[in-house]
Amino acid sequence: MEFTINQIAQLLNGRVEGDGSHKINRLEKIQEGKPGGISFLSNLKYEPYLYTTRSSAVIVSADFQPSKPLFSTLIRVEDAYLGFTQLLESVEKLSKPTFYGVEEPAYMDASSNMGTGGYRGAFSYIGKNCLIGDRVQIHPHVYIGDGVTIGNDCVIHPGAKIMRRCRIGNYCEIHPGAVIGSDGFGFAPQPDGRYKNIPQLGNVWLEDHVSIGANTTIDCATMGSTHIGKGVKIDNLVQVAHNVHIGENTVIASQSGISGSAEIGKNCVLAGKSSIVGHIKLADNTTVGGNTGIMKSITKPGQTLLGYIGMEMKDFLKSYAVFKKLPDLQNKLTELEKKQ
Structure with missing residues (x-):
């Protein structure tokens, strides 16, 4: 061109x-x-x-x-x-190459339905009672479980897995190797020290214009839905646990992890390797720096958080300024002790 x-x-x-x-x-x-x-x-x-x-x-x-x-x-x-x-x-x-039609071998159960203008790649599998919209591209080796719904104009890249009863909105893109709807990490401790598996009966719900990176995993809810809001962009190698809610237009960079039942607000930014503990809330427009861990709910919108345990940026920078001086302070303290 x-x-x-x-x-x-x-x-x-x-x-x-x-x-x-x-x-x-x-x-x-x-x-x-x-x-x-x-x-x-x-x-x-x-x-x-x-x-x-x-x-x-x-x-x-x-x-x-x-x-x-x-x-x-x-x-x-x-x-x-x-x-x-x-x-x-x-x-x-x-x-961009144009994909359409059905390559062989590809399987779709007779109880499922796919709209017009779509593509099903070789060795793709579509289970029972699925409803798939128009112009959807399902590339080779994609697995779509029973009862899945997928909106219009979605692209499911090679090797992605969408497990049973998950809901995918319109204009979504799921990159290679991503797993949507894997079982949440739920085990109940028993008196004898063993752990009993807790059935994970919910699903994952992706709203419109969501992008899921390669080899990212989003666990299904124990009950209800793990919910990814409209316009959310998630990078490669991210773990989203069961019953998490992520607000619209939030972006999450690689190797981040969000624990179960955490609620992430709208328009948030989670930098690489950030981590969010379970059952807390992150206010709208929060930025979490790389390698930052958030251990408690953040209720004030618009903050930038840094540090191993997330702190408001100004407080972190003040603390870090003192931290850098600790060797000098230690030497001065030692000198003072010798003089006593």
Whole structure:
């Protein structure tokens, strides 16, 4: 595929600064740019590369002002990151292979129904009494258990498993190896020291526009639903335990874990390796830093929490400033003890 800079600018509602007639045939990182490529500059940490890149075009925000001469033509848009994302989406639509029809062998029980315009890949399995919407892509080696419902325009990538009675909304994407509706970790201690399995009879409910990363697991509820709200984006290798509720438009990064019956608010951010204990609530718009553990409910919205045991960011930074000084304080204390 090849387009002129002017054509790309028109797609992004951008303004060209330089020669817009150059042809673009690939997307490139700004630090690796070569003629014929297009890059973007959003994080000013990468600004030095703008003056050395050989990309034919660079997408920048409208208010950005370069401080040195440039090789590249600029495309000015309202937000460079969002503009480049829009370009990626357009390229994906043009280059993405089209899947439709039924490959063999693929199995769907006679009691189940799938809408029009869909795709069933080889070795996929659809159990009894399933209801699947229009234009759904079910890739090879996908397992869909009995009684599952899936809305329109969903993509279930190879090797994903959706267990019995789970509900998937519209425009959801479940990446390879994800497991939706695995049994929750429920065991009752017995007088003799053994643990008795507690049946997990609930399901998982994903609302619309949810994305689940590769090899992420979401446990079914003991009763009711483990609920993932509209627009939630979950990265690879995340564990969501039974009866958890995650509010809409929350994002969760890789290797995070959420224990049973925790309630995560709307528009929250959980950075990598963060952990949430069970049966607590996290207020809306809370940001949990990487490797941070949340041990109690957070009721004040909009906080940023850091530390092994999550603290409000200002308190954590004050404590950390003291922590760094502990060796010096210890030496001073030792000197004072010697003088006594």
